[in-house]
Amino acid sequence: MKTILIFNLDAPKTRSGLFLSALLGGLLPWLLLGCATPRGEPRPLRETTVWVVRHAEKTSAEAKDPPLSEQGQVRAEDLARRLKGEGVEVFLVSPTLRTQATAEPLARASGKELLSYAAKDYAGLRERILKEFRGKTVLVVGHSNTVLEILEALGAPRPLPALADEDYDYLFRVSLPEAGAATVKTVQYGAAHRQ
Structure with missing residues (x-):
């Protein structure tokens, strides 16, 4: 059902009539244009993509905070090449x-800074990603004893029972849709540990 409004802009030219004519003459086209546009176009749903990876190989298990080995x-660099075209916008590291x-290699190539997160605050990490970075592509770098827990905190099923100490290539x-369940896809990159 359409409503049609009719205004007589040729009404007597009193002071209030002139004001009303000017007001309606200026606003009427905009009002009609607003009525003519399609209603309630659904906005596209924003999917958040989170890449989760264990840190690369480290130098020594004895050191408190070991750096990467040459292999690491x-x-x-392999990780940077693998994710180069994925549009990673946010880098979260313990x-x-x-x-x-x-x-660092991918962040540097992307011109982005590294942001820190508390390694075992899984609920806080999920909340931060969904609140601050919804609709973006995020890289989270964790540890062998946190990566699978991060996946579960994001609502994705655990794709493996555990990560072994030598598992660096997963x-x-x-994928976190705005509506619906999270899904996880496992890929390998760099030199394979399993032949």
């Missing part, structure tokens, strides 16, 4: 040298 530095060094892509 190569893997960090406060350790090895996670920072793993993300990369997980979590």
